[in-house]
Amino acid sequence: MRNKSLLLNIVLLAVIVVLGIQLGKSTSQNSDPNGMQGPNRFTKAHGVKTNPTLTTIFNRKSVRHYTTEEVSNEQLILLAKAGMAAPTAVDKRPWAFVSVTDRKVLDRLAEVLPYARMLKKASAAIVVCGDLNKALEGSAQILWVQDCSAASENVLLAAESIGLGAVWTGVYPDDDKVAAVREILGIPDRIVPLNVIAIGYPTGEEKPKDKWDASNLHWEKW
């Protein structure tokens, strides 16, 4: 009996040590010594303060090589939702999104857009459009371009954040490209395709670039 009890003590102690180590590891992953609380708490990566959003911003790259894995409608909805979370001038939200997964349509777009050949291999695309029916009037109408560009960046970042790769290929203001995309997708006159964002699972070939250049940042005045 005494030996059994001793043996049990030793076993229980060993279990405590293992659990303690696991708990230590687990809580240190969650710790937040210097930065924010919550999902975007700061961590140190390569000696630089960062958080998951900044990581996504700095890891985003133009991805032109994809695996054959399909992109789901749920994912495309999420990307469009992210686009619609962008700010717009006077909150006009002058946008529309066309989600494309049809192989034939993607191939046709690749054929008419010289800089969008990667659509031949992409599982999906989102076409970000300006809706002039919703845009401001007069000289401020053109602000839809800024609004839809901000929305496009949200789509790219959301894609990066869920493990997809994407690349923005330009359409507007090239009249020929605008006409070609309109024809293929049946887009009416008052809707202007700004770009075609090709989307797929990255093969991993593309790496992010460090584009920081301190000479582009001026302090207090030019």
Place this chain on the structure above:
Amino acid sequence: MRNKSLLLNIVLLAVIVVLGIQLGKSTSQNSDPNGMQGPNRFTKAHGVKTNPTLTTIFNRKSVRHYTTEEVSNEQLILLAKAGMAAPTAVDKRPWAFVSVTDRKVLDRLAEVLPYARMLKKASAAIVVCGDLNKALEGSAQILWVQDCSAASENVLLAAESIGLGAVWTGVYPDDDKVAAVREILGIPDRIVPLNVIAIGYPTGEEKPKDKWDASNLHWEKW
């Protein structure tokens, strides 16, 4: 001796139970049943799949009310870095950023920009500019607007992610506003201020809007 050993067994068992519960809690916070690994792993929030980047995208709001707390140069550099991580047409990076924290300059900008009155209370601003010396030539030159708009969205998201509040106030293509900002900041002719992004610590008055509208998302064609 036998009683001591038994008592120790009971104590050790109790410690194991407590550690086990803590470890269970801790690992469930880190679990990733469906989504990605790493900092942007999916979690369920309000029944919706999300991750920290998506949380930032959906939580970003136009913040026009700020506390008096100062925004540091380190933070402004981080925001400009985020801006410079955006994609640009043909990788031209046709941008420049002017960071402003001088109270007098912020006040002067507030006086000339009717929709930027909040600069009177903002601790800082970043002016995102197009640099026509770096932009594409001919009809593609105007793509700097799209590039700098994507960069601006990165600045807004980076601000949200580090606990700052920001709002994009328009400058280009309003000739009067462009001229006024140029004059105050000493910006040369070939540099075009696109916007002034007011930045500060939010008072918490502004809440994000849910701008999702399924009718704005078309499937396969218009």
